[in-house]
Amino acid sequence: xxxxxxxxxxxxxxxxxxxxxxxxxxxxxxxxxxxxxxxxxxxxxxxxxxxxxxxxxxxxxxxxxxxxxxxxxxxxxxxxxxxxxxxxxxxxxxxxxxxxxxx
Numbered sequence: 001x002x003x004x005x006x007x008x009x010x011x012x013x014x015x016x017x018x019x020x021x022x023x024x025x026x027x028x029x030x031x032x033x034x035x036x037x038x039x040x041x042x043x044x045x046x047x048x049x050x051x052x053x054x055x056x057x058x059x060x061x062x063x064x065x066x067x068x069x070x071x072x073x074x075x076x077x078x079x080x081x082x083x084x085x086x087x088x089x090x091x092x093x094x095x096x097x098x099x100x101x102x103x
Contacts, residue, residue, distance in 0.1 A: 011049075018046045022099060029092035036073050039095040043102075052102055059098045068094065 032038035047056035063069035070076035
């Protein structure tokens with residue numbers, strides 16, 4: 001790794017990097033594991049980069065209020081109504097909607 005003096009990875013590059021990662025995990029969620037931890041971590045990091053953590057937390061609270069988030073996440077809540085083969089993509093879709101609302 002280079003020193004901080006050599007790094008030109010500023011706020012714009014950080015945002016672009018996080019946005020690219022969010023897009024990857026939302027488009028191909030199965031490549032990032034069987035649960036939604038990748039979406040949750042990346043979206044929270046993206047919210048932090050954008051200065052919108054309060055909005056992210058409000059979205060998470062909204063999921064809980066609508067019973068769309070259980071102790072095992074969105075996957076756990078949806079497992080009662082969707083077949084197992086559809087859970088991963090449906091979960092990514094929920095997080096994609098949140099990402100869209102957060103901009």
